[in-house]
Amino acid sequence: MKFIHITDPHLVAPGELLWGNHTTDRMEHCLNDIVGGHSDAAFCVLTGDITDNGSEAAYEWMADRLQSFPIRTFLMLGNHDDRLVFLRHFPGTATDNNGFVQQVFRTDSAIFLFLDTLKNSDVSEGQYCDERHDWLRRQLSEAGDMPVYIFMHHPPFDVGMANMDRIKLEEPELFAETILTGENVQHIFFGHIHRAAFVKWQGISCSSLPGINHQVPLIRERVGSVYSREPAMYGIVRIEDEQMTIHHDAFLDRAPIPGT
Ligand SMILES: [Fe+2]
Numbered sequence: 627m628k629f630i631h632i633t634d635p636h637l638v639a640p641g642e643l644l645w646g647n648h649t650t651d652r653m654e655h656c657l658n659d660i661v662g663g664h665s666d667a668a669f670c671v672l673t674g675d676i677t678d679n680g681s682e683a684a685y686e687w688m689a690d691r692l693q694s695f696p697i698r699t700f701l702m703l704g705n706h707d708d709r710l711v712f713l714r715h716f717p718g719t720a721t722d723n724n725g726f727v728q729q730v731f732r733t734d735s736a737i738f739l740f741l742d743t744l745k746n747s748d749v750s751e752g753q754y755c756d757e758r759h760d761w762l763r764r765q766l767s768e769a770g771d772m773p774v775y776i777f778m779h780h781p782p783f784d785v786g787m788a789n790m791d792r793i794k795l796e797e798p799e800l801f802a803e804t805i806l807t808g809e810n811v812q813h814i815f816f817g818h819i820h821r822a823a824f825v826k827w828q829g830i831s832c833s834s835l836p837g838i839n840h841q842v843p844l845i846r847e848r849v850g851s852v853y854s855r856e857p858a859m860y861g862i863v864r865i866e867d868e869q870m871t872i873h874h875d876a877f878l879d880r881a882p883i884p885g886t
Pocket residue numbers: 634636675704706818819820837
């Protein structure tokens with residue numbers, strides 16, 4: 627099976643700029659590139675910060691654009707999103723019994739859990755409250771020994787970036803305890819940090835991606851700004867037999883080298 631991981635496009639209204647970029651143009655490039663090279667993907671998943679500020683116009687653009695995008699796409703929320711505005715524009719999105727935008731996707735060979743870690747639109751850290759704790763415990767219990775892949779915006783661990791570590795998932799110990807009740811959790815895909823990072827945490831492999839619009843420099847002092855212009859990427863994930871392979875493709879920065 628093959629699927630696509632996208633994160634943090636931070637969309638604003640079409641025609642508006644965010645940090646010097648046309649966010650919807652970059653997302654358009656991303657989606658077209660996926661269709662051009664990976665139309666055989668089983669699904670796409672966007673791990674949050676769909677929009678930069680919960681803008682109606684940005685969600686509206688995304689909803690319209692996905693109408694003609696041929697690959698099933700799971701949208702998840704990040705701290706820059708607004709749950710109520712999102713649900714107005716994506717009324718068919720599955721939610722749990724408490725209204726959180728989280729759901730399970732089952733295939734014959736694996737279970738994919740898409741979590742909602744949005745606390746509220748005024749803060750940047752993520753939340754793993756009692757209701758979401760109960761939901762995840764139940765999903766892991768029902769999954770039994772099936773391979774489980776988890777998707778979440780906020781990482782439940784530090785990544786060695788002080789500004790991001792301050793706004794990771796709250797309650798990391800409780801989350802770790804829950805994850806370890808799973809019999810066969812294979813990998814955690816996350817966003818939020820706007821960088822490609824690979825982490826092994828609690829014995830589980832984890833990976834993140836750069837955002838589609840802007841990045842967070844690893845060492846802020848070297849860049850002198852909060853955000854940086856580093857290549858945007860999307861992830862191509864292949865799961866076959868006992869192997870998972872993740873490619874990160876810098877779709878806006880491909881150029882041929884003459885003579886090769
Ligand atoms: Fe973000």
